[in-house]
Amino acid sequence: MKTKYTILIFIILLLQSAGFAQSITEMIKPDSINNFLRELSGDKTFTLDGNIHTISTRFALSNASIIGLPEEYIKFKFRTFGLTPVEQPFTITISSMTYDAKNIYAVQRGSLYPDKAYIICAHYDDEPPLSPSPGADDNGSGCVSVLEAARVISKLNPEYTIIYALWSGEEQGLNGSAYFAQNAYNNGQQILGVFNLDMVGYDGLSPNEVYIITPSTGSNMLLVNSLTAVNKNYNIGLTIYYNDETSTRSDQYSFLWYGYPSLLMIEQDYNFNPYYHSSFDNYANVDKPFLDKCAKAAIISLAELSLAITPVPVTDIKPVPYKFDLYQNYPNPFNPSTVISYEIQSESFVTLKVYDTIGREIAALVNEHKAAGKYQVKFSPAALGNLSSGMYLYKLQANNLVITKKMIYLK
Secondary structure (H helix, E strand, C coil), rough: CCHHHHHHHHHHHHHHHHHHHHHHHHCCCCCCCCCHHHCCCCCEEEECCCCCECCEECCCCHHHHHHHHHHHHHHHHHCCCCCCEEEEEEEEECCCEEEEEEEEEEEEECCCCCEEEEEEEEEEECCCCCCCCCCCHHHHHHHHHHHHHHHHHHCCCCEEEEEEEEECCCCCCCCCHHHHHHHHHHHCCCCEEEEEECCCCCCCCCEEEEEEECCCCCCHHHHHHHHHHHHHHCCCEEEEECCCCCCCCHHHHHHCCCCCCEEEEEEEEHHCCCCCCCCCCCCCHEEEHHHHHHHHHHHHHHHCCCCCCCHHHHHHHHEEHHHCHHHHCCCCCEEEEEEEEEEEEEEEEEEEEEEEECCEEEEEEEEEEEEEEEEEEECHHHCCCCCCCCEEEEEEEECCEEEEEEEEEEE
């Protein structure tokens, strides 16, 4: 009888888990993410305090009347979710000039462990300095993922506290997140994990591939394993590549510096957005299905870890390992330069060389030991002198493995 009762309880728990899984996947709305992105990147007007507005830039060093609009938009959205927005002012110093800036975040207190928090975050500032500066991928994509997380999980009852945070001053050197992390550390705040999303809206040449970047120390791998398991258990459809790296490229570094578990979720280097830091980083150039998948993986991972939903049992799931591959250069044909991306599956001595069509070596772009991972290198023929237009070959070699591809240079 006891055995039957135990089996019955187990079945009930599984059904509850499946029910929650179905519930949260239905709660996360692509239309909601899409609407946030259109408004935040200036593709669509919105009404605030009875007036119609359009965001033209989120450049952190803009004057208060300009940068104040996206700040008010973020606070307004938090309020609509039933959350109280918090402004955290700080200063950015550049060449002896000081600029005022603000982090904006909202806190959802945990029902059982209010003093222990998870953070989902992104930077809301963007580039270039001049309008229009839509910043749809960098980093509107991360911002709307945070907003959707707040919209969805605010309706639930997490046992751990969740902080929905949007930083400013990232483009000038991780200023906002560094200020928050330092204050959290000085105040003894317990942060169990940080999901930092930065550029998750451009899919490039290899669909649905995303980097998860964090060193394989401490509790960082708990976050990685959660994302990877959620991606599989909920059939999200991402291909996740794990990079064992203490990267300084985005705001997760601010938290790693103080010993807090933190990871960066970002699109692949070799799929890097060609509209980066330009007025063309707009809504039209965002890959919406890819953004939806990245947002969904992060939101459900956060919901599971904070116990806002019943976690699906985690099996022994590993991120996809690296492989040996050489990717088509981009752009191609090209002028004045192009980017060549490659991948190696294990530590090895790597060469990447450019040849003309009769086999003469033109340039050695890589000639050193490399750890397993994905890399990219820029090839600029102008630096080599008077190189003529035409077809060239580029060859990757590592551990007796060789791949050669063609590219076209047009002067």
